[in-house]
Amino acid sequence: MAQAKPRSRVTRQTVTRDGKRIRVTTTTHLDGSVSTKVTDAPPLEWRLQAAAIKRLHGMAARGLDFAFAGDMNGLPLLSPSSKVKAKATGMTPGEHDIRIYLPHGRLGLIELKNADGRPSSEQTARHKRLAELGFDRQAVVKEREENEVADAVERIVRGWMGE
The missing domain is CATH 3.40.1350.10 (Trna Endonuclease; Chain: A, domain 1)
Known part of the structure; x- marks a missing residue:
């Protein structure tokens, strides 16, 4: 049985900062490094x-x-x-x-x-x-x-x- 390939782990969270909705995307890469991207979130x-x-x-x-x-x-x-x-x-x-x-x-x-x-x-x-x-x-x-x-x-x- 073939093992699944390891993948990066991505989490997304939408939060409000200073009255504005933002989306925070955090990626944990295979080498253990972490990157974060912050973008505007669409309104509800x-x-x-x-x-x-x-x-x-x-x-x-x-x-x-x-x-x-x-x-x-x-x-x-x-x-x-x-x-x-x-x-x-x-x-x-x-x-x-x-x-x-x-x-x-x-x-x-x-x-x-x-x-x-x-x-x-x-x-x-x-x-x-x-x-x-x-x-x-x-x-x-x-x-x-x-x-x-x-x-x-x-x-x-x-x-x-x-x-």
Whole structure:
């Protein structure tokens, strides 16, 4: 039986320093030396969503004719008892983060991801199923900064309103 090749050991940790999230990657090399790399960490997804919702509130306050609602369907983040309650009351894994209610009964759906994020398998399946049902106004916004997410969401909503 062949033995596994020894490999370097890599650990990653995200911490907050001076109010800013950073990612610390430490590598222990085969020769015993250690190297550390510090990079900016992307913002948490809930902060991106909060920035988008704030922008949508501003758009609505300026008289644009739409309504919206946000969700936090992060079932993995819930306690076991909260998961049971969430599922029983209809929380669905993979649901979009923001729903945009447009004039004439149209619906827009927006999924938010930070720069390192990608849709989960539940999200991919749910978004595909909704498209099959005819909900064709779906967007995934993937940006690094909160203001970039808010700008992208505003562009998308204005585009849907102009259809």
